[in-house]
Amino acid sequence: MKVEFFLNDRKRQFDVSPDEYLLETLRKNHITSVKNGCNESTCGVCSVLLDGKPVLSCTVLTIRIEDQHVTTVEGLQDEVSHISDYFGDEGADQCGFCNSGLALTIIALKKEYKNPTDDDIKNYIVGNLCRCSGYQAQLKAIKRYLEASK
Amino acid sequence: MEIKNYHKAQSLDEAYQMLLQNPKNAIIGGGAWMKLSSPSIETLIDLKDLQLDQIIETQSSLEVGAMVTLQQLETNPSIMKLGQGFISKSLSVILGAGFRNIATIGGTVVGKYAFSDFLTALLTLPVTLVFYPHKEMSLEAFLNHKGKFNDILTHIIIHKQDGLGFFKKVALTPLELAILNVAVFKSAQGYQISIGSRPGGAILAHEAIDYINAQKEITESIIDQTSEIVIETVKFGSSKAGSEDYRKALAKAYVKRGIKEVTFK
Numbered sequence: 001m002k003v004e005f006f007l008n009d010r011k012r013q014f015d016v017s018p019d020e021y022l023l024e025t026l027r028k029n030h031i032t033s034v035k036n037g038c039n040e041s042t043c044g045v046c047s048v049l050l051d052g053k054p055v056l057s058c059t060v061l062t063i064r065i066e067d068q069h070v071t072t073v074e075g076l077q078d079e080v081s082h083i084s085d086y087f088g089d090e091g092a093d094q095c096g097f098c099n100s101g102l103a104l105t106i107i108a109l110k111k112e113y114k115n116p117t118d119d120d121i122k123n124y125i126v127g128n129l130c131r132c133s134g135y136q137a138q139l140k141a142i143k144r145y146l147e148a149s150k
Numbered sequence: 151m152e153i154k155n156y157h158k159a160q161s162l163d164e165a166y167q168m169l170l171q172n173p174k175n176a177i178i179g180g181g182a183w184m185k186l187s188s189p190s191i192e193t194l195i196d197l198k199d200l201q202l203d204q205i206i207e208t209q210s211s212l213e214v215g216a217m218v219t220l221q222q223l224e225t226n227p228s229i230m231k232l233g234q235g236f237i238s239k240s241l242s243v244i245l246g247a248g249f250r251n252i253a254t255i256g257g258t259v260v261g262k263y264a265f266s267d268f269l270t271a272l273l274t275l276p277v278t279l280v281f282y283p284h285k286e287m288s289l290e291a292f293l294n295h296k297g298k299f300n301d302i303l304t305h306i307i308i309h310k311q312d313g314l315g316f317f318k319k320v321a322l323t324p325l326e327l328a329i330l331n332v333a334v335f336k337s338a339q340g341y342q343i344s345i346g347s348r349p350g351g352a353i354l355a356h357e358a359i360d361y362i363n364a365q366k367e368i369t370e371s372i373i374d375q376t377s378e379i380v381i382e383t384v385k386f387g388s389s390k391a392g393s394e395d396y397r398k399a400l401a402k403a404y405v406k407r408g409i410k411e412v413t414f415k
Contacts, residue, residue: 018153018194041245056252059185060181061153105248125247127325
């Protein structure tokens, strides 16, 4: 079946089966910042923005997103690079496998909350697992990034 | 999981007729838990174009469309005020925002997931479910209903009540399913106590509710007795997550804590 949606602001057409998930569609089309981790809605490494909101691409059927906007790290390189600076400064980054999904989730958080508390941040990103950092350095980096973005 | 065809319904009637045509046709809500059941579906019917993603507030109720996402409901200002935030809290503990932006209220209710944090809290409020073509029933009646149900859930209506709410999810980590869920709500009409993830689905503790609502004054011993009645009359069981005895001990402690919080806060 044919489906059209905006991928990083460019309208594209894809030929998919009704049970194909967005994660598969993106990776088949060389959007490799989107990682395949648990593939069961838990780890968050496949996160993308759908109409500006973070979603797990392993859980969204591609056929359902006709005319919607999908944004990945490839489409937000300046903003993600800015976040990466804070992650580097705080030592919040090791293998980098979770970074793309986490960075997109943080960008959405920034839009949704004006002054998020620590609990707001934790509740928002709890679905983005990291097996390297232990989260405290990430939390510091996110808070510094949000503060600097005001 | 196999889906042979996909159809975006243009009306509720069209969706309903398609659903009746073939027992292998199915309605999709958010699709968040679909992988868990590995279904084989002939035609997947999508309601996303039917404007069921709205939350409409009236003086006496909140009318929530079945396609409203968990995140939408959690952050709705009126929901955040309801019972001083306990419904929002029960939604905020469900995985991360990336999941809550997908899962829908309709899918959660129709799925009757035993582990549902949200259903445990929602059950303490007066809630009417609206189905197409013409059925209405309480949330409790729907959760207790056995057998196939072909009508399409379109809205849940939360009848507003002023009161205080308490919700507790007990889990080893934020990403794990609850070992036990406890919710308590107190309004002018009295107390409601709901227990979920027992590991069975959420139910109201009717005997304990009747007992506490018959009391003129709430004392420490009344609260103790209420929590005792909960563990004597509500059915608990064992699973990999926790034993029956452990769940009973948790229920006793958190029912007490919940009643105290909504009574003496």
